[in-house]
Amino acid sequence: MALHFDQTEFDARRDRLTIEMAQKKLDALLVFAQESMYWLTGYDTFGFCFFQCLVVKADGQMVLMTRSADIRQARQTSTLDNVVVWTDRDGANPAAELRNLLNDLDLLGCRIGVEYDTHGLTAKNGRLLDEELKTFGTAEDASAIIPRLRLFKSAAEIAKAEKAAALSDDALDAALPLIKQGGDEGAILAAMQGAVFIGGGDYPANEFVIGSGADALLCRYKSGRRKLNKNDQLTLEWAGAFHHYHAPMMRTVLTGKATKRHQELYEAAYDALVACEEAMVPGNTFGDVFDAHARIMEAHGLTRHRLNACGYSVGARFAPSWMEPQMFLAGNPEPIAPGMTLFAHMVVMDSDSGTAMTLGRTYLTSEGAPKPLSRHGLDLIVR
Known part of the structure; x- marks a missing residue:
């Protein structure tokens, strides 16, 4: 594993985030910005230009959903031990696979924050995501949470x-x-x-x-x-x-x-x-x-x-x-x-x-x- 910070640093960042999520009454945060994923876990890739999402629950549990090309990248560069793959294929809808993951995480009907303001979530994929979340839970723009935490350097x-x-x-x-x-x-x-x-x-x-x-x-x-x-x-x-x-x-x-x-x-x-x-x-x-x-x-x-x-x-x-x-x-x-x-x-x-x-x-x-x-x-x- 190639980490550039020790585990206590990542733990402190996670704790800062979950405190902020609790204040905003979020049950989960869907992280799409690559710098947010890197800050939270060390995950280092350029595959963010395709659909991938780090799900962070209010209790600090994290699951990364990414493509097959990035699964080893995540295991080698991050603290994550739960990485799932969505399947590339013609006509694939990764947002639907993300919804299934959220359901498996018992988030149905919950309040979910989304990092919309990032190149890690294209407008097309954002529309797919909104369509899936419309009947799943309450979604809100939470783009500013992690960038503001990252503003203050350790x-x-x-x-x-x-x-x-x-x-x-x-x-x-x-x-x-x-x-x-x-x-x-x-x-x-x-x-x-x-x-x-x-x-x-x-x-x-x-x-x-x-x-x-x-x-x-x-x-x-x-x-x-x-x-x-x-x-x-x-x-x-x-x-x-x-x-x-x-x-x-x-x-x-x-x-x-x-x-x-x-x-x-x-x-x-x-x-x-x-x-x-x-x-x-x-x-x-x-x-x-x-x-x-x-x-x-x-x-x-x-x-x-x-x-x-x-x-x-x-x-x-x-x-x-x-x-x-x-x-x-x-x-x-x-x-x-x-x-x-x-x-x-x-x-x-x-x-x-x-x-x-x-x-x-x-x-x-x-x-x-x-x-x-x-x-x-x-x-x-x-x-």
């Missing part, structure tokens, strides 16, 4: 995040010598991902973002590579991942000379990130952190060049995104509390002049000021 999880952050730093160190005139984006990507793998890390939950020239203004990965010019801009967003825990970073690195506009955007990004750090303390909310970012961008005349979010919680995540649902955006009432790992990114994309500037790193919150998890500073990098 000491063991913080250690994973710190290792992930060290791998993020290693990736930047590997990239910097290659960022120069004639430097190839493919070689830069290979060096960064290679550094993470060599350090014992994982594939991230989404692709690293890389773009130079006009593509430096993009905030997403896209296919296609180019080589850097003498005076160029390269935007990178990447994350070290260790046992699926992520610590993202973001930088726009320049070759040659920084233009006046680059310098202006960098100063705004730096000031905004510092303001976010100052707001990232208990007593404030996620919305307050965004407001600090927006206030600085407005002061620099950059409101129309900024994004409508400036970061989010991070942790153990699976494809297609390393972003957690708790985000720094306007009006978010989620309180800042100690023991959170939060990524703040300042993204300024001036399409008028074709100028990009980004600055971001991951923090661990505390009773006071947050701790940056990166060993790298915030200086503008010009190669």
